[in-house]
Amino acid sequence: MKKRIAVLPGDGIGKEVVKGAIEVLQAVGERFGHQFYFSYGKIGGTAIDAAGTPLPDETMELCKESDAVLLGAVGGPKWDQQPLHLRPERGLLKIRKELNLYANLRPTQYYSSLSDTSPLRKEVIEGVDMLMVRELTGGLYFGKPSERTQQNGEDAVVDTLFYQKEEMHRVIKLAFELARKRRGKVTSVDKANVLESSRMWREVAEDISNQYPDVVLEHMLVDNAAMQMIKNPKQFDVVVTENMFGDILSDEASVLTGSLGMLPSASISENGPYLYEPIHGSAPDIEGKNAANPIAMILSAAMMLRLSFGMEEEAEAIENAVNQVLDAGYRTRDIASFGKKQVSTSEMIEEVKATL
């Protein structure tokens, strides 16, 4: 097969980890006889510096013409003082919106080889296998107004949590579809005892649930979910929630595996292209130090092979290689532990390639 992949390294360690994904994809292409064409675009702070905007039109065009998008990370202290519309993060939010990436899928799995790097007890996390489905193009992230205002002559500010019912419908339905192929359970997270939007969310979930008699639906309040995620993570199969709750809970879930540096994500739309990015950020503190963990990005590339190109065997080859490298004791700094071999970003990439 021939596939065109838009590559947006972004800022900070984005460039370093993206390099890993590309090298691994090259190796997979050679082994399985595929041709991957990579074309590079700018996003985030790098784009602000070069073109004065966090998401130049050329980048958008590149993405729309490609079969899939790989994204590193955006952001950094250099741009923190900019107004919101000129921040690197705005580039990420805009690309999500323009490509209509309504659902972000974040799998969290237990790695027995990493059980010693998690702050949780082994018996709590052993066997965890959870898929977070986060709504990605609505809610507080995009609602208007989002601005400074006045109330009785006093300074005030407003952000808006807005959803169309249909936006809830498509992401919750997707969660049910995914649950069907897994263990058949959906936990829908909301704050229905306070928010009107959550009450609508719950109604939509109930409606959809009627069409999936084979899937169990459970509702959970977001505060309780934040607790249950740590107390008893094995209870979760597919978790579906709105944008901001999903942002918080999926980062929280990352502690289960021990490091953000391990976690890939896929953002999907109705008609493609999909976008793949690690859930970690640009980590400016370790930028250029060859210390970042490339695994989240490499596993994001594996998700791309599976979900965008239907290359199941190829995806598994990458996932197996990662597992073997971990089993062999190779560790980047974030997952280092006593008695293991600590390696740099580029050494980790080499190990994965060699194992392929």
Next chain:
Amino acid sequence: MKKRIAVLPGDGIGKEVVKGAIEVLQAVGERFGHQFYFSYGKIGGTAIDAAGTPLPDETMELCKESDAVLLGAVGGPKWDQQPLHLRPERGLLKIRKELNLYANLRPTQYYSSLSDTSPLRKEVIEGVDMLMVRELTGGLYFGKPSERTQQNGEDAVVDTLFYQKEEMHRVIKLAFELARKRRGKVTSVDKANVLESSRMWREVAEDISNQYPDVVLEHMLVDNAAMQMIKNPKQFDVVVTENMFGDILSDEASVLTGSLGMLPSASISENGPYLYEPIHGSAPDIEGKNAANPIAMILSAAMMLRLSFGMEEEAEAIENAVNQVLDAGYRTRDIASFGKKQVSTSEMIEEVKATL
């Protein structure tokens, strides 16, 4: 001293745990020569059933005339289908608003005797001593509009995250005052890379920080905070955040001690009365089973003695008694562990009283 205390047991296990606090306060009163007058009011589902509203006027009057308010818990499946304004939770939100309880203080401390009930490794939680300061009368909880609406003829819904700058100011300032009496560090949690309200929040925190050269201010994004809370909880001293983020993070923090059933809270205003409640809910599943943990409520009463009545020694007497009872191995079901003596709610109350 003579003190008038409004007691609002509410729903579910609220009644059972409130009983414990009252008995313990009686015992303290006798020992230290104080007179506590308890007067009872209805709130939540119990009030809906009796008076058709989750917060009757009599209850509000009772609270306003009292020196402090003790609240059990509200809510239950019986009232889940009610519209939002007729739900038990609305009584809680309304009392917070009417008494102007702008800050909710939730201390989380490590109990060495309970280290085996936490899902976290002992070395992660050993020595944790954190105070969460949650804004309690603003944000998404109270912003208008909060309603169903239409967009281009499609069903939609909106909630509003609204803050006056002054509302941010008073709660962040309080966090700095509290940090000064502790380890001198404030972590301000926001989502300043996305929300305009968070950008204002950050500015206000910076402003206040200038007046507290002896306190270190650190900003943390809410997704990162949800992760750090578990990964490295010892880094936190005082954490201050807006209402919804605080709701999520403080329940999450409860896993550090092993059980929600251990955690008290105080909600304070500018001119009193303050309100004290456990952070757990009404737990309808164990209602009437004499299985609830009364310690969170008892420790809330201790916070009342300290913060509302200036009775430091009396508060410590309660806290010491609780510690001794735990050290002696008594455990309610939620904190039960192998080799310890499992007791009922009333037995736990008796043990604490006897130890006083």
